[in-house]
Amino acid sequence: MAVDINLPAPPSPDRPASTPSGRIRLKLGIVTWLALLLAIGLMLAALFAPLLAPYDPFDPATLDLLDGMMPPMQPSAFTEKTFLFGTDNQGRDVFSSILYGSRVSLTVAFAATFLSLAIGVSAGLVSGYAGGVTDAVIMRVADAQLTFPTILIALLVFGIAQGLVPAAEQESAAVWILIFAIGFSNWPQFARTVRGATLVEKRRDYVAAARLIGVSPARILVTHILPNLAGPVLVIATIGLALAVIEEATLSYLGVGVPPTRPSLGTLIRIGQQFLFSGEWWILAFPAATLVLLALSVNLLGDRLRDALNPRLRDGRR
Amino acid sequence: MTQHKNDPVLSISNLTVEFPTASGAFKAVDGISLDIAKGEVLGVIGESGAGKSMTGAAVTGLIDRPGRISSGEIRLNGERIDGFSEAALRTVRGRRIGTVFQDPLVSLNPLYTIGRQLIETIRAHLPLKAKAARARAIELLREVGIGEAERRVDAYPHQFSGGMRQRVVIALAIAADPELLIADEPTSALDVSVQAQIVALLKSLCEKRGLAVLLITHDMGVIAEIADRVAVMNRGRIVETGPVADIVRNPREDYTRGLIAAIPSIHSKSTRPVLTGADHLVRVENIRQNFELPGGFSFPLLRRLSPVRHITAVDDVSFSIGEGQTFALVGESGSGKSTIARIVAGLLRPQTGRVAVGGRRMGESNAPAVGGAVQMVFQDPYASLNPRWRIGDIIAEPIRRLGLGQNRAEIDRQVAELLERVRLEPQARHRYPHEFSGGQRQRIAIARALSSRPRFIVCDEPTSALDVSVQAQVLDLMASLQAEFGLTYLLISHNLAVVRQMADRVGVLKGGVLVEEGAVEQVFERPQHAYTKMLLAAAPDIREAFRRREVGPGRDLTTIGGEETLPLEAG
Structure with a gap:
């Protein structure tokens, strides 16, 4: 993940005009470093799950019911295997399940964020640049959607989409529907941010200079305005990613997300909570901790990025 | 003392x-x-x-x-x-x-x-x-x-x-x-x-x-x-x-x-040759522009139902500019200078009236400027260059867009030549705007304006964001480019000294109305309208200040411009 962002130095008429480089150096504090390492670590672990996982939790052949409910780090009396985070009731290794589960969670979260980004950025750009009726219609739709909790929207979209998909394909389509539901429920925030930034940028004279030579609005939006929105878009995308991870977990926890045959972190938590009161805490605790760490580290990075891109907070400028 | x-x-x-x-x-x-x-x-x-x-x-x-x-x-x-x-x-x-x-x-x-x-x-x-x-x-x-x-x-x-x-x-x-x-x-x-x-x-x-x-x-x-x-x-x-x-x-x-x-004086006589009989390249006829003040319903369909107040930014303004000449518009803030600049450049369509450049009426097709024949230099050199683009791409955009260069090498050569014209290193094209000072950026903006080979450039306060020494350089550059390419300028400025140095004709704007118009020397030496006289008397000037000081402290400057009036309540 690159943290060098090439942004123009803000105009400061009373300072020497040219700084050696427009790059912003993120001064990373210890918390940010930890968050960065954790986020990258979790993402890499999810990416290379098949290589890292000691067992394949989805291969019934390798499962042994006798290994069920093993506490962490205790060698099994029957198969002599040791499980880092213990096993669940079917003898599945919790550690491996978490690796595979993060994979599903992150795939859904990344794809959903990409979708909200695509919808939100296009809507925001058009809304901000066109103004008038177009702007009013787009923003009122966004406002209306914002009045409902995102999870409600996602549930609604999920329900409708599942109704449209034939029963036989529901299981394979579930991930796609989930991505669409989460992605669609989050676009208004993106649209609002992008619209605001577009309103500022479109008044700048470089846009007028492009209009003078007859550059089309679409081209102005894509080649002139969009690059200048990279900063704010990057920030909301990062924070949106953390939100999408949590939203996916919530949906899966409620049982409307991915099917139990390909469990995500949310599904694992749902399964785990059934055993909490009978003393098998590890089945719930480890997936839950992973989810918390993942969401927290990505969110911290988003906050730090936002502060770094905010010239007012960057240094003691006048 | x-x-x-x-x-x-x-x-x-x-x-x-x-x-x-x-x-x-x-x-x-x-x-x-x-x-x-x-x-x-x-x-x-x-x-x-x-x-x-x-x-x-x-x-x-x-x-x-x-x-x-x-x-x-x-x-x-x-x-x-x-x-x-x-x-x-x-x-x-x-x-x-x-x-x-x-x-x-x-x-x-x-x-x-x-x-x-x-x-x-x-x-x-x-x-x-x-x-x-x-x-x-x-x-x-x-x-x-x-x-x-x-x-x-x-x-x-x-x-x-x-x-x-x-x-x-x-x-x-x-x-x-x-x-x-x-x-x-x-x-x-x-x-x-x-x-x-x-x-x-x-x-x-x-x-x-x-x-x-x-x-x-x-x-x-x-x-x-x-x-x-x-x-x-x-x-x-x-x-x-x-x-x-x-x-x-x-x-x-x-x-x-x-x-x-480097400080221009409103008292130094214009050194520009008096041009007569030049063909009118730019004609501005009876343009008028109202703006809505904020208030009323914001939803477009409902807005028609609510009473919205208007202000007249430009009120029936007409003038024409001869080919190769500079026409200056002076006035204080709110006088409608910048609105006129945008209308003349084709960025804003006037509510009534017409603007024609070289016989072709502006604003009829979707392309605001007639094939790049009209260009503009803006006031703020920090906002007029896209911070994410390299200088070379900024200057090349009009060339590419209007098809003035056949291939990459040809475009590159033109960009390098334009940079040299505005006295910058051709190597500057690989760098980003924030690496340049205000004066350098303004020269880059001029190079961009020149790249579409315009006949007419609208300059909206081109030097008011710059230091005096840099202002002198930019004005010199503008004058020499005008002589070289036969450019026609519309110069918008609040600085009377700059206007006297640069312009052939000048128009004085007050509240959107053109109150006086004439040859520069005539307007500066024998102003007709009271407002023009007031502007000239109020302009800070070194020589004038010393003359006043030597005459004695008897003259009270507070009387200039008359009694200040309280503007509209809750304006």
């Missing part, structure tokens, strides 16, 4: 202000020393980045972190104030040092009446009861030249014009009867006519109250008008100090000489 006491009110010796940067400490102020006596106005002049504002900030202890005073002393009436704690500084600021900043709009709180703000300031520093403080507030307003002070003390800042707001800010600054007044660019945000009044007010306050004034400005005209002595700053150092007349007439240092030579 009034009587001098022996020790100066403000004495700065060897002051250095440092900012730590990655490449070592940057000295914003580098070992300067200056004294101001009671009743004296010391002008500090310099270009942006010279460290003049930083000097003012050091005196009031308002240097932002991580900057700090690394050496030197600041004494106020003999008492050393530079090491003061924040609490001790608060007893100095406002009470002993009054401050006037550039923008009166941000210096006043829009939510409180000016009376409340004055009373608050007075009572913070002086042991007065509410009633006595109010009486003093009214007295102060009267002193700074606000008529009907009893009534206006209860008005809000938005009910005042810019000049009157600045008067209120000055009243706030002198509320506690300070020994020293720091005025940081007090007139730079104001129109010329108002500027002259504020300058006169500062001068009279200084004489009446025996105030010591540290006047920080980039405008030599203002210095010539009121300062007794002047310190010329460059790159954190004082280049030269002395009585104003000496410095202006016989500058000793090269830097000062260059600075003074």
